[in-house]
Amino acid sequence: MTGAGRDDDLVRPYVVTGGRARSRISFDVVTLVVTVAGAPAAGHDAHASPEERRMLALCRGGALSVAEISAYLHLPTSVTKVVLGDLTEAGLVATRAPAPVVTGPSVELLQEVLDGLRALV
Amino acid sequence: MGSAPWSERPQAAYLGATVERSVKILIAGHFAVGKTTLVGALSEIPPLRTEEVMTQAGAGVDDLAGVSDKATTTVAMDFGRLTLNPHLVLYLFGAPGQKRFQPLWRDLAYGALGALVLADTRRLQESFPVMDMVEEHGLPYVVAVNQFDDAPAVDLPVLRRALDLLEETPLVVCDARHRASAGQALITLVQYLLTRAVKEPV
Numbered sequence: 504m505t506g507a508g509r510d511d512d513l514v515r516p517y518v519v520t521g522g523r524a525r526s527r528i529s530f531d532v533v534t535l536v537v538t539v540a541g542a543p544a545a546g547h548d549a550h551a552s553p554e555e556r557r558m559l560a561l562c563r564g565g566a567l568s569v570a571e572i573s574a575y576l577h578l579p580t581s582v583t584k585v586v587l588g589d590l591t592e593a594g595l596v597a598t599r600a601p602a603p604v605v606t607g608p609s610v611e612l613l614q615e616v617l618d619g620l621r622a623l624v
Numbered sequence: 625m626g627s628a629p630w631s632e633r634p635q636a637a638y639l640g641a642t643v644e645r646s647v648k649i650l651i652a653g654h655f656a657v658g659k660t661t662l663v664g665a666l667s668e669i670p671p672l673r674t675e676e677v678m679t680q681a682g683a684g685v686d687d688l689a690g691v692s693d694k695a696t697t698t699v700a701m702d703f704g705r706l707t708l709n710p711h712l713v714l715y716l717f718g719a720p721g722q723k724r725f726q727p728l729w730r731d732l733a734y735g736a737l738g739a740l741v742l743a744d745t746r747r748l749q750e751s752f753p754v755m756d757m758v759e760e761h762g763l764p765y766v767v768a769v770n771q772f773d774d775a776p777a778v779d780l781p782v783l784r785r786a787l788d789l790l791e792e793t794p795l796v797v798c799d800a801r802h803r804a805s806a807g808q809a810l811i812t813l814v815q816y817l818l819t820r821a822v823k824e825p826v
Contacts, residue, residue, distance in 0.1 A: 531648075531731070531734065531735055532648070532674070532715070532717070532731065532732065533646040533647065533648045533715045533735075534646070535639065535643070535644070535645075535646050535713075561636060564636055564638050565636075565638030565639060565641070566638060566639040566641075566643060567636065567638060567639065568639075568646060568705075568713075568715060570672070570674050570703055570715065570717075571636070571672060571705075573674040573675075574672035574673055574674050574703075575636050575672070577675075578675075579674075579675050579676050579677045579698075580674050580675075580676055580731075581676065581677065599643075599644050607821070608647070608737050608817070608821065609821070610818065610821045610822055612647070613737070613814060613817050613818040613821055614818060615708065615709065615712060616647060616708060616712070616714060616737065616814050617811065617814045617815060617818060618708075618709075619706070619708025619709050619712060619714070620706075620708065620714075620807060620810055620811050620814060621811060622708075623706060623708070623807070624666065624803055624804060624806075624807025624808070624810070624811070
């Protein structure tokens with residue numbers, strides 16, 4: 504502690520992320536994640552961390568959002584994002600859609616959501 | 625954490641192979657207002673829980689898990705999902721509205737279509753910080769009064785004044801336990817978002 508009385512900038516010493524609190528790649532909680540076809544099977548890469556192997560094994564079954572991956576693996580979403588960033592950079596997983604943008608949803612998208620809800624509930 | 629054999633974990637419910645786009649809506653509200661109940665009534669999968677670690681120990685934090693590291697606290701958020709069509713999935717996130725959860729909201733609110741603010745007529749004042757939080761993050765919202773069995777009958781005009789809502793902000797009554805009722809509240813929100821988007825094209 505610096506004694507300045509601020510703890511906002513504390514970096515959490517996550518063992519699984521090598522001390523990193525943020526991924527270089529930006530993920531939203533609803534970013535969809537899939538494994539890349541032809542990626543080596545989980546566990547075959549001696550350099551992969553246990554978390555990376557678990558994440559690859561989970562993602563191999565199909566597409567899931569970042570939030571679902573976090574929930575199934577019992578990892579905080581911030582940790583999940585860092586590990587996913589590493590897997591993305593290694594070419595092992597890919598995101599299926601860009602994260603939502605702040606410019607606001609289009610009329611077409613909202614209409615699509617509305618139609619979907621009306622058909623379901 | 626994380627050491628359980630694979631077979632002991634819940635079976636993952638994967639998205640359909642054609643789903644390629646995702647959107648999110650926040651179900652915002654104070655403690656015990658029925659956020660998870662509403663998510664569960666609408667979700668196609670049993671609600672899941674994510675945990676996030678907050679490093680900011682603000683005033684009023686009273687449920688720290690450990691005493692050794694007072695700078696961190698863990699917040700659980702329940703969420704569910706609805707596949708709207710073969711290409712699009714909607715995620716519903718229960719978002720705790722108390723001021724101390726502010727650090728979580730930046731990521732959660734980013735890119736969200738809007739928010740459904742759940743309110744309880746017996747604890748109306750607890751909804752003000754929730755609406756403040758939603759407004760601070762620029763999310764358009766609808767207020768849905770969750771009709772609890774033992775709560776007094778709702779007089780909407782009176783409630784609207786009590787909540788100090790803008791004239792354009794829709795106010796509805798719902799039963800968070802029932803899919804049709806919860807769904808109608810969500811439909812009201814998306815209709816409102818659509819009306820705004822038509823008026824002010826992005």
